[in-house]
Amino acid sequence: MLRKKIKYLFILLIVFSITVSCKSIVEKEQSSTSEVSYIKPRIINTTDLGADPDDEQSMVRQLVSANEFDIEGLIVATGCWKKSQNNTDMLDKLVEAYSQAYPNLKIHADGYPSPEHLRSISVMGQDEYGMADVGSGKDSPGSELIIQAVDKDDPRPVWVMGWGGMNTVAQAIWKVQETRSPAEFEKFLGKLRLFDILGQGDSGAWIAKNFPEVFYIRATEVYGWAPSDEYIDKHIQSHGPLGAAYPDRKYATEGDTPAFMHVYPTGLNDPEQIEQGGWGGRFSFAKKEGIRSMSCVEKENETKYDPYYMYGNTAEGSEAIKRWRSEAYNNDFAARMDWSITEDYSDANHHPVAVLNGDQTRQVLKIKAAPGSTVALSAAGSSDPDGNAISYSWSFYDEPSSYDGPVKIQNSSSHSATVEIPEDAGNKSIHVILEVHDDGEPNLYAYRRVIISVN
Template sequence: MCKQILVCILCFTAFECGTAAIAEEGGRFHKPRVIVTTDLGADPDDEQSLVRLFVSANEFDLEGLIVSTGCWKKTQADTKMLDKIVDAYGKCVNNLNVHANGFPSVDYLRSISCMGQTAYGMGDVGEGKDSRGSDLIIASVDKDDPRPVWVGCWGGANNVAQAIWKVKETRSKDELAAFLSKLRVFDILGQDDAGAWIAKNFPDVVYIRATGVYGWLPEKNGEYQRNDIQSHGPLGAVYPDTKWATEGDTPAFMHVFPNGLNDPDKIDQGGWGGRFSLEKKAGIRSMKPVQNESDYDPYLMHGNTPEGAKAIKRWHQAYNNDFAARMDWSITRDYAKANHHPVAVLNGDTTRNVLYVNAEADSEVSLSARLSADPDEDKLDYSWSFYKEPSSYKGALQLARNNTETTTIVIPAEAAGKSIHVILQLHDNGTPVLYAFRRAVIHVRATTKR
């Protein structure tokens, strides 16, 4: 049996008519839907983030690549920078498809690449301001598809603002509410005043403003960037040197990366994109050039939890090696010449969903990674850990055998009414070492023992 078929059988990624899907109890939950708006040309970090996104494109349903403006690039004229990176992807996609199913064709990526708002902020929102980008956002959310649409604002947010403005002006209140209920905005740092306008006037929108986006990557322009990324074929060639900060926009799609760590809609769980407060906060300001957000006070957004970028960096070995391995995929059509991700199975569940477990206080919970496997037949190492930050129980927790295939958790009596987050992390011994994750959330009820 070929190793790729083994992965399919284990349901790490279920293949159905050529489309990757992740199974979920009670139905079928497909890949996260993602739209990118990027102020290409303001800083080379957008180009860097696009390269990582494209070698990870099998993990998402990409529905839009929109060139946008922002406070560091207040006008845009064309998609030439985007087209160059898409063309580089086209030279690699056949290689990528050897190593994993679900990579979109280059023609598809070209079909969703477009100009958005060409001018800055709320000055380019309103009557007669529709763009192909804002229309694309509306069309994506309007699809007969229950999954939310995650729009990553790597620059300003005025494409999203124009889409919302248009829907508000042309539809009923109920239709507007339905539209907004499917929209998720992940705003990197705030780079125009449109985010504050959205948050002020449409408070039901899930709006994350991530400010903890620095310090999670390896050394600037160091050996990792040069040897593992830039040296690797056409996509490596369009990954520029870092000028200010490396890949500052990557957390926008890493938050929804379906790697078993988190449910993106439960924004406080924490994953590769960071961890965010459930309680919206006032006054999360944009970058310094945006001077007028106080005009919208008070506006409320979800912001980073106190860990900031540390909530990302805790997974650094996994996401760095993931990117390096995918760049290896991009330059070889020989499956045996690259490493591939192990498959983490939790208590027999072969999806990448968060597993929710009910337990009594003063009891024991057993968790098992049996049936986990590696497509390259590499040796697997296991690790179980208590992720205290998103847990409502903050006391000590005993995990027996935390470096074996199974573990037992002793639930303290004082954990009644609390939640406990346990992370299964396993890795192979390939090159580079690759990781897989699963999360169990234990809801603890009061004991019924007498």
Template structure:
């Protein structure tokens, strides 16, 4: 069996090299671990991610376990969804560059840990999924590797365990420095083990993942009746798309820098200070009451007090984005669908967060001049102050907030604070699509002179 595993992993890794040129892109590197079959929401989230797959470098789709599905045996459910993607791929590729080929996605669709939690971590427990994570982190690529836990995190734990056991402390440090772990709700005890034993690891546990999801009526109208991918988007059983915030957090739409978790974006907003003892879902304690308390204290990044409201505030943008992309999946002509506008901020056409400084008592005049729409649609503008990450507690007034060139007077008592200004560029197409940019304004301290 170990020889067969080695040969299988070698085959997978030989097929799963990142597409040519990917290392030079600004796309986030993402590996999903998913407990497919535990709840339909994993299937739902995967459909949304696949129609957005041109925005990511998907380096692994790993079927694993969690507290609601403690055993896994195959990738059949994942394969069926990739087959649906294959049917939609020709249309999707008409509307945007960068969609991964179905064969590439099949090459990185593998099994992770087949048993539950830390009981399936350790000697002799290597899996194709844990080996894939190690290989991806070892790749000569300066970008961080986001490993998303849509179920339990024991496949990531097995990768870390093996590197610790087989490499030097410095090699372990380099490996861990590449990882960005993001788990949804905590669904086994492996996350606590990682956070306790490797406190230097960047680890987000998102618990504010409810209250933002689309309605059943929206799904009926815009998603489920749209071709092969709509056909594999199931009706909800509990909450809809509970796992989508993981990849929405890193969605490169110009709204946030995923490394600056206090900024907030489509996946929510998180405190920059790690919190002690963020517990997993209650089912984990039912399986073993001491599963996580035995690792106390352990520390992770967690949601701010806004919870799911930090996601819901962007609902218009991500709902319409999903609907438009599902239109792409069934539309063979570019001209017959709507496409995203390009938001230009102070002459910058990228989707990076921009930073600037301003003096108290002056007026900031940012500009969206040069913003365009590939379909020739008329554009409208909406500027706003994102109050929650803004550290100035007084009143801020944006003038001409519906024009390309607003004015923001900087209060005289704002010295030393940070302001977060959000630009939304809306097109006139259907569904209405939004391009975002963020300008972070650091108000200079007043000189003592």
């Protein structure tokens, strides 16, 4: 009897061991192939398509990156370089090019919106220029779409990007103020995030003057980072229907791209915290008075709203974009263009996954430390979906850090690093960036940021 019991227990032990091992293998496989979680930004574009080829260029980059966002509006509007619009034909052609690339794109990443969805949100905004086209009887499909997006039962803010003028969102604001209670209007404004490229009309100044509580960025340092004509010719324009839709440069390349790059969920930054800096640049929470629009805007049309205040670029200007290496943001574009013409997942490169201290999201991490202490940081668990070798780099990001001095990082090119907290760093913050890149073709990058608060 005793012998039978021992044999029975032995069999149970073997079964248990096999079960645990299988479970461990399954969990390991699931963790290595699961999508890293992140919060998609909600975005709406207003674009003065036809004023300059750079709007079409930026739209191609955004469409090929569309899985990273919840795109809720593509609105054709006006600006000082194109003061009237009457159709969405140019936008429709770009969405049609996307529809041809869509079957391939969705093989390489989840989350790409259907062409039908993009067609449903491709609408006209204000068809005339500036504040002259804002007010009673001036509602447009675009202004109505903005209102509907903000009204959705969704806690995420809505980023409205002005690639031309801002009068379509101005019309939305005007209507909500006229038709709702003060409390309802305040709630509406609280969900808006406005990102204005260069200022291309007087409506931005009107918004900033009359509604100073609105989150309003006017980016004026948007050039100098873009790929060369040769790079575009080789890696973008030669790639299928979307490449063919990317026009040659007339003036500057992709001047509107920093708008959506600011909210691009790379792991570098929280777009709400504009001083952190990311692919779209870095901005100051100290509002600036009278950030003027481009030369095509009549000066008196903005000065009549003086003083008005907006968030603007920090002193680094476009260097805040270029610091992240053209190999990172432009190779991201090139790889996605490869996806658009490649129906086999294994024939293209894909982004590595950066894990920070066991956290597999793309969120900014915050930890506390004491002066004179050391902080251990680990990228263990970082991986590459294609099996490529990955390299690590840890760096101190001086500009957004409140600590103004050198910070030593031991083993800065290893998957595990140690940050030495200076003795004089009390009550200061230290931003450390983890950069992971693979050795695929082209090299692709992933990031994480940790903010160390020194008590």
